[in-house]
Amino acid sequence: MSSERRYTPTHEWIASAGQEGRMKVGITDFAQKEITDVVFVELPKIGKKVEKGGEVAIIESVKAAFSIYAPLGGEVVAVNEKIENAPGLVNEDPYGEGWLFEIKVSDPQLFGTLPDEAAYQKLIVTGGGH
Amino acid sequence: MPLPLVAEHLRQGARMTDFHGYELPLTFTSILEEARGVREAAGLFDISHMGHFIVRGAGARQAVNGLMTSDLESVPFGKSLYGILSDDNGGAIDDLIACAFDPETVHIIVNAGTREGDFAFFRERLPSTIDLEDQSPGQVALALQGPRSGEIVRLLGKDFESMARREVRQVPSSGGILWVSRTGYTGEDGWEFFGPPSLVLPYYQTFVLEGKPRGLVMAGLGARDLLRLEMGYSLYGQELTRERTPFDAGLDFAVNLRKAAFTGRESMLTARADVNRERLSGFVLLDRGIPRTHCPIFDGESGGRVGEVTSGGHSPRVGGGFGLAYLSGPFWQEFQKGREAFVEIHGKRHRARMHPRPFINASPIPKSPSL
Numbered sequence: 001m002s003s004e005r006r007y008t009p010t011h012e013w014i015a016s017a018g019q020e021g022r023m024k025v026g027i028t029d030f031a032q033k034e035i036t037d038v039v040f041v042e043l044p045k046i047g048k049k050v051e052k053g054g055e056v057a058i059i060e061s062v063k064a065a066f067s068i069y070a071p072l073g074g075e076v077v078a079v080n081e082k083i084e085n086a087p088g089l090v091n092e093d094p095y096g097e098g099w100l101f102e103i104k105v106s107d108p109q110l111f112g113t114l115p116d117e118a119a120y121q122k123l124i125v126t127g128g129g130h
Numbered sequence: 131m132p133l134p135l136v137a138e139h140l141r142q143g144a145r146m147t148d149f150h151g152y153e154l155p156l157t158f159t160s161i162l163e164e165a166r167g168v169r170e171a172a173g174l175f176d177i178s179h180m181g182h183f184i185v186r187g188a189g190a191r192q193a194v195n196g197l198m199t200s201d202l203e204s205v206p207f208g209k210s211l212y213g214i215l216s217d218d219n220g221g222a223i224d225d226l227i228a229c230a231f232d233p234e235t236v237h238i239i240v241n242a243g244t245r246e247g248d249f250a251f252f253r254e255r256l257p258s259t260i261d262l263e264d265q266s267p268g269q270v271a272l273a274l275q276g277p278r279s280g281e282i283v284r285l286l287g288k289d290f291e292s293m294a295r296r297e298v299r300q301v302p303s304s305g306g307i308l309w310v311s312r313t314g315y316t317g318e319d320g321w322e323f324f325g326p327p328s329l330v331l332p333y334y335q336t337f338v339l340e341g342k343p344r345g346l347v348m349a350g351l352g353a354r355d356l357l358r359l360e361m362g363y364s365l366y367g368q369e370l371t372r373e374r375t376p377f378d379a380g381l382d383f384a385v386n387l388r389k390a391a392f393t394g395r396e397s398m399l400t401a402r403a404d405v406n407r408e409r410l411s412g413f414v415l416l417d418r419g420i421p422r423t424h425c426p427i428f429d430g431e432s433g434g435r436v437g438e439v440t441s442g443g444h445s446p447r448v449g450g451g452f453g454l455a456y457l458s459g460p461f462w463q464e465f466q467k468g469r470e471a472f473v474e475i476h477g478k479r480h481r482a483r484m485h486p487r488p489f490i491n492a493s494p495i496p497k498s499p500s501l
Contacts, residue, residue, distance in 0.1 A: 033145070036352065037162045039420060039444045042476075058476060060420045062161040062352060062444060065476065091160070 005095070006071070006114035009123055013095065014071040014103075014114065017078075021108050025071060026099040027059070027090065030124050037062040038090040043079040044101055050074060052110070057100055059090065068100060072110050078102035133178040134270050134327045135334070142338075142348055150243035152179035154351055161352035162446065168316055168357055169447070169493065171345030172276030174337050175354055180271055181245030182309075182324050183238040183252065187260035191230040194238070197255055199376055199398075201389035202228050202236070206501045210296045210313055213384055214376045215240075215248060220398030221372035222379070224248050225364065227313060229298040237298060237309060239324070241366045255393070270330040274337060275320035275349075275357075277493035282341045283321050286333060290321060294501045305329050316354070317361035317492030359443050362412050362454065362487025368423060368440045369410055369454055377402040378456070379410045380487070408437060408456040411465055412489060413473070415451035416481040420444045421473045427455050428479065430470030436461040439473060448489045451480070 005015040011031035017024045032038070042058040050056050050070040057068040079101045083089050090098040105111070115123065136153055139146065144155035154176060157164060167173050185194055195202040200213035210229035214222050224244040230236045240248045245266060252262050274282060284291045293299065293312045301308040308329045314320035323330050337346060355365070364370050369379050375398040376385050385398070401407055415421060421442030429436050442453030455473075457465055465471060465484045472479035 036145075036157055037160050040418060060444070062356065063156075065420065065422065 004116075006111055006116060007120035007123075008069065008071045008114065010069050012068060012071050014111070017102050021074075021105050022077060022102055023072070023105050023108075023111070024099045024102050025056075025068075026094055027068065028120070029094050031066075032091045032094045032098070035059060035061040035063065035066055036091075038087045040087045041083050041090065041100065043084070044076045046076055046079060048076040050076060050103065070103065071114060072103065072105045073107070074103040074105040076101050077104045133176065134268070134331075135176050135178060138334070139176065139348075144348070144350060147351060149179060149351060152242060154179060155348070157350040157352045158348040161350070161356060164347050164349040164353035165356045165360075165445075167345070167347030168276045168318060168349055168353060170277070171347070172274060172278040172282055172320075172341065173316075173347045173349035173353065174334075174341065175273040175275065175349050177271045177273045177322065178269060179242035180266070181240035181242060181248060182265040182269060182271070183240065183249065184263045184265055185236040185238065185252070185256065185260060186234060186263070187257075188234060189257070190236050190260050191233045193256050193260055194228060194230075194236045194252075195389070196391065197252065197393050198226065198228060199385040199392060199394075201386040202230055204386070204389070205230075207231055208297055208299070209294070209501045210298050210311060214370070214381065215251065216376070216392070216394030216398065217372060218394055218397065219372075220375040220394040220396075220401055222366070222370040222374055222376065223251055223372065225366055225370055225381075225384075227311075229311070231298075231300060237300075239311075244366060265324070268326070269324060270327045270334070271322065271324045272330060272334060272337075273314055273320060273322045274341075274346075275314045275316040275318045276346075277319060278345055279318070279320045280496060282337060282344055282346055285336055285340045292499065293321075294498050295319075295495060297501055303329065312498070315363055316357040317363075317488060318357075319493065319495045355441075356443055356445060359441050359453070360445055360448060360488065360490050361492065362489060364410075364454075365441060374410075374456075375401045378407060404459070406459045408458055409462040410440070410454055411457055411462055412454055412485045412487045413452065413465075413471065413482040414448060414485040414489070415473060416470075416483055418450065419473070419475045419478075419480040420451045421453045421475060421480070421482075426474045427457065427482070428472040428474065429461055430472055430481065433472075436471065445489070452485065452489055454487075
């Protein structure tokens with residue numbers, strides 16, 4: 001199966017979590033480097049309805065607080081409880097153990113409209129800020 | 131404005147940030163790791179942005195003393211002293227470190243963002259017969275901080291390890307003058323070096339090559355800010371401004387009322403008698419969160435707004451969120467006695483309690499000879 005990731009201009013990534021319409025969300029490697037040491041993450045409640053671009057979580061780093069936006073609309077169906085006690089995972093493994101939450105996406109077709117790896121890399125080079 | 135070590139920092143993987151117009155390392159690896167490195171071993175900071183003035187001429191020490199709150203004439207030659215540069219209203223123009231080598235020569239270290247204003251103030255207030263020189267442009271300055279600094283400074287083979295705490299040495303050579311000072315702003319033992327690149331860069335190389343195997347870490351501004359905040363030290367522009375007197379900031383130790391007159395003395399004493407004036411307090415959060423500059427603070431009982439955070443952060447050593455805040459005089463009194471406050475972060479209230487400064491104990495500083 002494809003573990004293709006898509007991205008947002010605000011430096012979130014989204015990828016299929018296996019089940020139909022369920023997708024994992026995290027922040028990119030570029031973002032975790034910008035943010036520096038993550039100290040904790042305020043995760044959403046399961047069941048929260050989110051709109052594309054709406055604020056879902058807050059990452060607190062040593063440097064500042066950063067809002068995390070939903071790459072696509074839907075409902076939060078899981079959160080990564082591991083990062084509550086080990087927030088450093090967001091820095092160490094942003095695409096793996098450091099994922100943030102899972103959304104049951106209302107319209108999975110929209111996944112393909114988000115920037116892919118190449119488009120995201122281009123965004124970073126032209127100076128995207130979180 | 132590019133500082134001499136920028137290319138070197140980039141080679142070492144630094145993430146740079148703008149600080150008052152200077153490009154400086156924010157972090158090399160991780161802010162928390164660098165701060166821990168400094169507390170447990172040693173860290174090397176580029177502080178080339180800091181202002182460095184030399185005042186020369188008959189009566190230089192006495193004239194500088196008339197502009198600062200602490201008593202430079204009460205400390206031995208060659209020993210530095212922390213003080214506040216005040217305006218006529220008792221407000222802080224800057225905080226500084228001064229050292230007189232003799233009655234005619236004073237060395238002063240000031241903050242980067244205030245350097246030009248300080249220079250203009252000194253020039254205006256010092257007699258015209260006294261020469262004032264800004265050494266900072268093009269200069270390199272390094273701070274080596276941490277319990278293993280002594281072991282690392284010994285590698286230079288210059289006997290700097292024999293210096294007393296707060297001692298400053300002038301080291302003249304054909305390449306100019308190097309100033310070495312056993313000072314810092316992390317609470318740890320340490321040395322600071324100021325001078326032309328040709329004199330300071332060889333030391334930098336020695337520290338990097340031979341210090342790293344001894345636990346030395348390269349440290350950036352992120353760690354520097356966290357370390358000073360753990361000690362409860364003020365940062366100019368946050369805890370100290372033109373609107374605040376040293377008493378407001380709790381820097382009574384830096385004001386000597388027995389010395390001869392100094393600028394702002396009467397105004398700051400009048401302000402001190404005003405019980406309604408805001409005063410600075412340390413606090414720790416009882417709930418999970420990180421307080422940031424400008425977060426509002428409310429009375430835990432009445433719910434009324436009583437102040438604002440000036441500096442905040444998170445420290446594993448402190449055990450969570452903590453910071454410094456200006457609080458209304460009457461609430462400040464209650465807060466010191468144990469009343470709780472709320473700090474508002476992202477629209478949510480977090481319980482806070484007073485914590486004395488410093489928030490943690492730095493490493494014990496080894497016995498050194500006194501001057």
